[in-house]
Amino acid sequence: MSGSNHVSRRDFMKLTTGAIGGFIAAVIGIPSVAYLISPALREDKAGKPVSIGKLENIPIGIPYPFSFTVTKVNGWERTAASYGGFVLRRTADPADVVVLSSRCTHLSCRVNWNEEAKGFLCPCHDAMFDIDGKVLNGPPPEPLGHFEHEVDAEGNVIITPVELKEG
Numbered sequence: 393m394s395g396s397n398h399v400s401r402r403d404f405m406k407l408t409t410g411a412i413g414g415f416i417a418a419v420i421g422i423p424s425v426a427y428l429i430s431p432a433l434r435e436d437k438a439g440k441p442v443s444i445g446k447l448e449n450i451p452i453g454i455p456y457p458f459s460f461t462v463t464k465v466n467g468w469e470r471t472a473a474s475y476g477g478f479v480l481r482r483t484a485d486p487a488d489v490v491v492l493s494s495r496c497t498h499l500s501c502r503v504n505w506n507e508e509a510k511g512f513l514c515p516c517h518d519a520m521f522d523i524d525g526k527v528l529n530g531p532p533p534e535p536l537g538h539f540e541h542e543v544d545a546e547g548n549v550i551i552t553p554v555e556l557k558e559g
């Protein structure tokens with residue numbers, strides 16, 4: 393009688409130990425597996441269109457600055473790329489819009505619009521570009537790049553974050 397009690401207590405201990413072990417494995421294992429496969433499931437936002445402002449809020453004749461960062465996820469590798477530029481509305485026509493990059497074509501410093509000089513100035517080597525991005529002076533070998541854009545039904549200016557060379 394006491395022998396069968398002893399055996400069943402042992403069986404009970406085995407069962408309990410097995411259940412606790414299984415529970416611990418599940419608690420540790422499931423998040424670990426999820427952690428390992430999650431980079432493959434994460435959405436890559438690189439190259440996706442980005443809204444940089446409403447057309448109605450962008451003044452006519454004055455370059456309107458914008459900037460944003462895109463994080464690219466490639467498995468375990470995560471890189472961030474920053475983009476910046478200016479929306480230029482020459483007239484009130486919604487089709488008359490250009491989106492210039494603010495990256496200087498010399499050594500990639502960021503240019504700033506100077507209203508007094510009516511030009512984009514690069515602080516690194518004193519270059520100057522005109523309002524259309526053409527080089528006026530300094531070492532840059534090419535005009536400022538640009539972004540392809542569209543204006544959606546709500547009036548948002550949407551760009552593709554890929555800098556294109558002028559011309």
Ligand code: FES
Binds near residue numbers: 496514
């Ligand atoms: S980086 Fe702009 S002039 Fe050199």
